[in-house]
Amino acid sequence: MIKISLIGSGNVAQHLINAFTKNEHIELVQAFSRKKTSLENILSTDKIITDLSDLKEADLYIIAVTDDAISEVSEKLPFENRLVVHTSGTSSIEILNSKNRRGVFYPLQTFSKDKKVDFSIIPICLEAASQNDYLILQTVAQNISNAVFPIVSEQRKALHVSAVFVNNFTNHLYQIGQEICIENQVPFEILKPLIQETAEKIKFINPNEAQTGPAKRNDTNTIDAHLDYLTDENQKKIYKILTQSIQNGKKL
């Protein structure tokens, strides 16, 4: 039984709490939240603490707070030489206060409060300062996920930037697609199977091979017609720059 305490009450914290409390090899000792109410619907009240000095002994402390707060929280921990990790894709392992043994436990996924996720398929990227600590993190991660990867801080940065492209920016393109539909009284529903298929393809085909469309075909007539059709300057600009980028595209 691995004893874990969680610090934080946001999306990542809540999804981890859910995953840990369901797991028979993990004991969730406590969870810290500034407001007790934020966690009351997923955890029994006696396990929720609102003061870091109430933290009991555990094998692992997971700090799942915003990037700006990691350093301060890790400094305030009322103990030394225990294993403390953060869950951030952007912060280095060094941001954690060095009085404790440091590590990173980064689940690479987009978490929304309203939507359940299947943790078993979520990749968890792990980093630790010592091999012993890495093995503890690995045991914990493998208990809740089938996709566990050793990823050092420099690689994690690449992953996070890459995730911004394939997740945040992609979602924004969906939004632009929806805007164009709404402006022209077309149901956005019609595009949803295409969105699914575009993502689905990537499971089996390289994005470079999967690329289709007027930019890939160098179909200048269609590109000009589209630019003519778009009235929003921002949409036009994005259309142009991504079309150019496809046309100059690297061959992987």
Next chain:
Amino acid sequence: MIKISLIGSGNVAQHLINAFTKNEHIELVQAFSRKKTSLENILSTDKIITDLSDLKEADLYIIAVTDDAISEVSEKLPFENRLVVHTSGTSSIEILNSKNRRGVFYPLQTFSKDKKVDFSIIPICLEAASQNDYLILQTVAQNISNAVFPIVSEQRKALHVSAVFVNNFTNHLYQIGQEICIENQVPFEILKPLIQETAEKIKFINPNEAQTGPAKRNDTNTIDAHLDYLTDENQKKIYKILTQSIQNGKKL
């Protein structure tokens, strides 16, 4: 039994031929291809013609060729006053020669030769000059798909532009994500569940509500760190413009 002949041998033509030959309410009379060999593996040779003048009587002729060729092919058809449609998202119904009754049969999906598609979930957008012809197209479309929509030429343009954003451009963002991973020796595999989840979310949540990430949070530190990290000028430019676009984002 509705009699259909197909003109063309590309991706769309081949997927339509497969869908029609499997359907018991549709008789695929003939398919035209410049080379007989292009269709031999999906259709019996006696149904493949290489000369438009060999076209027999049918209820519907579907021209599934590149946009540039639609007009010429429709002009060369050796008959008048029959129902002739194209399958293009960009071309107007008027591009078809007016000697025949005109329409559009536009399956909104990305077709690759290597990957099977489930036609029943593919939206088919229909347009016809008369109500009678619309009803013929509707019957055909409903035989192979559960998502049939009446879409006039102007709306179809909006859909096609929108499809470029959510499909072609999105796929290009996947490619950039993969480039960043490869450059930093990180397996792109790690990002695939995130790509799936990003697309999956859109089934239930508005893209505007689903938006997360540093741009949405106005997290300038992370944005600056990412721009610092990116060395490729093209990637930097796309990162900046999409970040700005999210920050100025319309509220739908």
